[in-house]
Amino acid sequence: MGAYQCEKRHWLSVFEPERATKLTDAELERMAQGTHVTELARKRWPNGVLIEGKNSLEAVELTRQALSAGATVIFEAAFLVGGLFARVDVLERMGRRNRYRVIEVKSSLDLKPEKHIPDIAFQVHVVQQSGLDVTDAAVLTLNREFRCGDDLKDLFDEGWVTNEGRTKDVRQVWKRVRKALPEVKEAIARARAVEARSTAPDIEVGRHCRTPNECPYLAHCEASRHIWHVSRLPRIKKQQEAELREAGVHTFDALPDSFDLSPLQRRFVRAECEGVPYVGERLAEVLEGIAYPLAFIDFEAVQPGLPVFRETQPYERIPFQWSAHILSHPDAEPKHLEFLADEGSDPRFGFAGTLREAIADAATLCYYSSYEPDTIRGLAQAGIPHAGPMVDLMAERGLDLLDVVRDHLYLPEFRGRFSIKTVLPALAPGFGYSDLQIQGGDHAQLVFARMIRGEIEDVAATRTALLDYCCRDTEAMVIVFRALRRLAGLNPE
Ligand code: SF4
Structure with missing residues (x-):
């Protein structure tokens, strides 16, 4: 229910849902994966009754019939009470005393309390309002110890699983859900009050827009935010944001002198308000210190929730492709090498073997963000041949071009962002990805x-x-690198 996150979100979802950002193909794929995981979880209850129905009302009626017929486990049980609709992944009758347990299936490795508990509490509230005695709740998450090839019955973990660690104490879920029930009632009351409004509540974009989920109306709300709104300051702290709000400061052109800006924030404000670019004094020195041959590398990887290659675990990163452009000296024609695995077999072995050979002679390994070294470390942990030595190579010769850009350059066109897709056209107008069939990592x-x-x-x-x-x-990294050299006065125009 959107009202948990923000009353404006709830208002928009009721009256102007068309303003939501459309889901991408990659997001739809993740949702389909979640549905598949839920279907697999049903195998734990061979006698379960699946509720289908052409629409919500029919599903509610079929659920009522299944309960009357004495079903002990119902999948996708549907309830509609006082305008509130809930669908339960698994509703299980416990013992003979007509008590019920609500079970939520998550295609994630961890239970995220701030995200998942309100969802489950809402379901419990609606089912209780329908007259059923719900006295327990549980969550099934993916078991991170599961390996492709194991018995599918071991795919799930039941109980309380968090980022910090795990406990099999399933009572923790119910304890938290019970504690959250009063908040559900308050959120419902807030939602009803918001529905009576003829206009959306005036709520500014802030941290709450991304917690616990990114709000689907973010682009809509950001469009009406002041272009110099303080929430756009890079890495602004929650406390700082609150202090400025309290002091009535909404835009960063009006920051008080006492406000402690980080170097990055100072560059950002100057670039935004005065259009002044920043080129760090040490940029030339950093670039001149790079050893050659210089290899620019980039990887693509999949992370299937349901592992597809033998011995791999849920959400294990499986790199399937790399590209490298290698410069023997700053002005040399780059040499391009690449690898793309066959789709039929585990790509990690070919990936690691070919990459190691390609970068063996490089004195500097340049990547953009920590994704590449993290991927190699993951391969080494999985025992993939050639990955271990590459971890050492990365440690000795690695250079993060993103760090170089972030620490030594800021252009007004960056608009607070440093991804290669922002930095490339800012530094080299006319270059980009729009001519390609695949234009993003998610799509790949x-x-x-x-x-x-x-x-x-x-x-x-x-x-x-x-x-x-x-x-x-x-290629983009080579272009960015050469643009940096020009800005540092190292290359002729
Ligand atoms: S983007 Fe933020 S302010 Fe706008 S509706 Fe969503 S949560 Fe509310």
């Missing part, structure tokens, strides 16, 4: 996952599109 992952499942008809064309995309990433 989705396409490769579909190739693994045999859902792609024109495999040859799709492989070309994947190669083009990954190649563009390392």
Whole structure:
């Protein structure tokens, strides 16, 4: 229920749902994966009754009939009470005393209390209001010890699982849900009050827009936010934001002198308010210190919730593709090398073996963000041959180009962002990704996952599109690197 996060969100979802950002194909794919996981979880209860129905009302009626017929386990049980509708992944009758347990299936490894408990508490509230005696709740999450090839009955963990650790104490879930029930009632009351309004509540964009989930109306709300709103200050702390709000300061052109700006925030404010770019004094020194051959590398990987390659675990990162552009000296023509796995077998072995050979002679390994070293570390932990030595190579010769940009450059066109897709066109107008069939990492992952499942008809064309995309990433790094050198006065225009 959106009112948990923000009353404006709830108002928009009722009266102007068309303002929500449309889900991407990659997000739809993740949702489909979640549905598949829920279906697999049903195998734990062979006698369960699945509620389908053409619409919500029919599902509610079928649920009523299943309960009357004495069903002990119902999948997708539907309830509608006082305008509140809830659907329960698994409703289980416990013992003979007509007590029920609500079970939520999550396709994640951890239970995220701030996100999941309110959802379950809402379901419990609605089912209780329908007259059933709900006295327990549980969550099934994916078992991180599960490995592809194990018995599917071991795919799930039941109980209280968090990022910090796990406990099999299932009572923790019910304890938290019970504690959250009064908040559900308050949220429902707030939602009803908001529904009586003819206009959306005046709520500014803030941290709450991304917690516990990114609000689907974020783009809509940001469009009406002042262009210099303080919430756009990079890495502004919660406390600082609250203090400024309290002092009535809403835009960063009006910051008091006493406000302690970090160097990055200072560059950001100058670039935004005065259009002044920043080129750090040490940029030339940093770039001159780079050893050659210099290899720019970029990877693509999938992370299937349901592992598909033998011995892999849920959400294990499986790199399937790399691209490298190698410069023998700053002005040399880059040499391009690449690898894209066959979709039929575990890609990690070919990935690691070919990459190690390609980068063996590089004196500097340049990547953009920690994704590449993290991926190699993951391969080494999984015992993939050649990955261990590459961890050492990365430690000795690695250079994060993102750090170089972030620490030594700021252009007004960055608008507070440093992704390669923002930095590239800002530094080299005319260059970008818009001419490519695949234009983002999410899309590349989705396409490769579909190739693994045999859902792609024109495999040859799709492989070309994947190669083009990954190649563009390392090409972009070369362009950014050379633009940095020009700005530092090291390369002629
Ligand atoms: S983007 Fe933020 S302010 Fe706007 S509706 Fe969503 S949560 Fe509320």
